[in-house]
Amino acid sequence: MSLTPEAIATLSQVTTATITTVLLKKGLRNVWMRGAKPLRPGQKRLVGPAFTLRFVPAREDLATPESWSSPISTRTAIEAMPEGCIAVVDAMGVKDAGIFGDILCARMVKRGVTALITDGVVRDLEGVLGTGLPVWCDGYAAPPSVAGLTFVGWGEAIGCGGVAVFPNDVVVADQDGAVLIPQAMLDHVLAEGPEQERMEAWIVDEVNKGAVLPGLYPMNAETKARYAASKK
Numbered sequence: 001m002s003l004t005p006e007a008i009a010t011l012s013q014v015t016t017a018t019i020t021t022v023l024l025k026k027g028l029r030n031v032w033m034r035g036a037k038p039l040r041p042g043q044k045r046l047v048g049p050a051f052t053l054r055f056v057p058a059r060e061d062l063a064t065p066e067s068w069s070s071p072i073s074t075r076t077a078i079e080a081m082p083e084g085c086i087a088v089v090d091a092m093g094v095k096d097a098g099i100f101g102d103i104l105c106a107r108m109v110k111r112g113v114t115a116l117i118t119d120g121v122v123r124d125l126e127g128v129l130g131t132g133l134p135v136w137c138d139g140y141a142a143p144p145s146v147a148g149l150t151f152v153g154w155g156e157a158i159g160c161g162g163v164a165v166f167p168n169d170v171v172v173a174d175q176d177g178a179v180l181i182p183q184a185m186l187d188h189v190l191a192e193g194p195e196q197e198r199m200e201a202w203i204v205d206e207v208n209k210g211a212v213l214p215g216l217y218p219m220n221a222e223t224k225a226r227y228a229a230s231k232k
Contacts, residue, residue, distance in 0.1 A: 003049050003170055009231055011047045011172055014193035016179045018200070022192045024186060025069050033161030035093055035119040035138035036178040043134050045174035048086035048114040052158045052167050053077050053093050055099065056118070057150040063146040075144070077154040078104060083112030088169045088178075090158035091120025097148030098123025098141050105131040117171060117178045119161040120149075169214055202227055 011019075016032070023031050023094050053074065068075060081087060087108065091099050100108075100116065101124035108116065108131075115134040122128050125140045145151065157166045163180055165171075170181040182191050216223055 003168075003186070004199045005046075005187065008047045010194060011138075011170070011181075012045055014172070014197055016172055016176045018193055018196045019179050019181065019189060022189050022196055023179075023181070025125060026170070026185065026188065028119070028182070028185070030163055031180045033088075033117065033119060033136075033163045033178045033180070034119050034164075035161045036136040036139065036173070038173075038175060038177075039122070039135040039137055039140075040129060041175075043136075043173075043175070045172065046086065046115045047121075047170065047172050048084055048136055049168045050088045050165050050171050050180070051081050051085040051113075051154070052156060053087060053089045053154045054152055054156065054158045055094075055145065056152050057092070057160050058097075058146065058148050058150050063148075063150040065144075067151070068088075069144065072151065072153060073153050074100065074104060078107050078111065078113075078152075080154065081111050081113050082175050084114055086115045086117060086173070087113055088118065088158065088160050088171060090117035091118050091145075091149060091159045091163075092116065093119045093138065094148045094159070095121050095138055096141050097121070097143050099143050099149065099220050100128070102127025102131060105133045105135070109133050114151070115171075115173060117160065117173060134173075136173050150212070194210055197225065198231075202230060 099120050100122050105128045117136045119138045121141045
């Protein structure tokens with residue numbers, strides 16, 4: 001299934017925690033991108049197809065300010081980002097070289113990019129926040145990307161925060177971080193995610209009424225029957 005506006009609306013109501021549980025039940029354990037934390041507290045949940053970018057370790061003959069004018073550059077990659085995408089950047093977890101600053105983030109906003117997610121860091125913090133681009137990253141640093149990284153391409157499979165990300169995989173990000181939904185699992189998550197949310201909300205209500213956890217979470221047969229009756 002493609003990522004329709006209806007699918008985006010549905011996933012916007014499903015937490016990343018719930019998505020990891022739904023995917024865990026199908027055997028997928030490694031979908032949460034380590035190091036990708038919301039740069040601004042209170043960022044709303046966002047959903048979009050992944051637009052992938054990849055850095056490798058810095059090599060002095062390639063990682064230079066002149067490389068920013070190369071056909072293979074972050075600048076060129078940004079101009080290829082489609083509206084609504086979420087840019088997912090493999091920065092190898094490097095924390096002392098900011099991959100994007102305020103100017104690049106401002107351009108992403110103009111292109112309608114939904115968010116930036118990386119296991120690395122950004123620079124020009126005040127300016128990046130001023131652009132309004134939602135960012136999930138592992139912090140910020142003053143040095144530019146070429147101080148520690150070489151940009152090598154976009155639109156290919158990457159590893160971000162220890163998670164394999166392919167172009168157009170679905171990304172959901174909220175206060176718990178960023179998770180990946182493989183395209184082949186999208187229908188399943190769209191079907192099971194909202195139900196998992198409903199079930200857990202019912203459980204929380206039961207806890208607030210004084211119910212004990214054994215037999216409630218996880219549900220035993222009697223609790224399942226009561227939950228099913230509550231939906232009628």
